[in-house]
Amino acid sequence: MKHIKRLLVLIFLCIVCVAGYFTYRGYQRYEAAVDEISIEEKIGEIKSNPSYTTYDELPKTYLEAVVAVEDKRFYKHWGVDIISVGRAIKNNIQAGKLVEGGSTITQQLAKNLYFNQEQSIERKAAEAFMAFSLENKYSKKEILEFYVNTIYFGDGYYCVADASRGYFGKEPNQMSDYESTMLAGVPNAPSAYAPTVNPELAKERQEKVLRSMVKEKYLTQEQASQIVEGQ
Template identity: 55%
Template sequence: MRKIFKGLAAALVLVVVLTVLGVGVDGWRLYRNAVEQTGIEQAVEQVRAQEGYTPLDQLPALYPQAVVAVEDRRFYDHNGVDPIAIARAVWVNLRTGSLAEGGSTLTQQLAKNLYFTQEKKFTRKVAEVFTAWDLERRYTKDEILELYINSIYYGEGYYGICSASRGYFGKDPTEMTDYECTLLAGVPNAPSVYAPTVNPDLAAQRQRQVVDSLVDTGCITEQQAQEILAGE
């Protein structure tokens, strides 16, 4: 009986290994096909050529800080993939029996915006990883963050920070207040849920999470947080 169990265990391990290898190979192929059709530099230039593209140094300083704090606080330390975030996502997904958590970094999200669909498949996630590594080899962290901010979806048909700021606040992003920065930074996580024109109460709750993340990462003090939320 023990030999039977050992044989079954070995067979199960083999199946898992072959499945993982298969997904890895398919993900690599998806990545290669994507970048062969549209090169990394070409895809990046398409984003930069869009109307309203806003360089990082023209944004209020708090906005990119808020994005990193709430979305990917180890952004400046990882190489495009965050093992800690992936481990956390795997644990959550195992507990819930879903793919609710992705563990994607800002670089992976940029890769998805440039090349892939929103469909939650392991093959696509692997392709994202290869593309993220490619982006990290070619561009600085600030360039990647700038591209992300200018390409992410903010709900209500708004893509990129300029379109979102004009659409929600009627102003260019250079003119956003700290209150508006923290409100908008929380939207891309779930645009259909956190768009301030759709669910103002949920948008405010998400804004509180953004502000708390800024406090946790030492970007602002608790007093500054209270002033921001009060619109001061």
């Protein structure tokens, strides 16, 4: 029994050491990124885009749809959602592979601003530090605004305005509830959910968005059904 306890303690210490190492490496990577170009400068670059769209120019339904399907606890966490991370770890272990990332909207923004798609613990740690920094500097409203102006929607559209114009021929503030909920689902997998690629898959993804909105009480089931029927 003593040997088992010692082994468990040793395993625990190893895990702590490994976690500490990658956290430190992640912090170094975060520092190197902001030393090269500050967060304020990065945000300035985004805002200089002629297609940049402000929070107030976006439909309420679209903003609620994004939060409901991408990061339901967005207004409750400080950049990293420990609950989502724990759930993702559990699901990945059960699946035996990476099936869920647990990234918040703020973490995704951090990745879009500074990091690539590399899947590593070090990069995730750097992303977390960047997310904390973003939350410290900007409001939730601003972070959501920056996010929808930096995500990829497929078909060469890298912000919400270009996607709205490209897919629906409309300015963002003119999108209907149907279009808003469809567009909110695209960034999860643009190569599959872009309306021009596979309309059926895009519709299925939209239905997931609507279910999430109902679950998070942004919509009633009746309102969600009316959105689908009133396309």
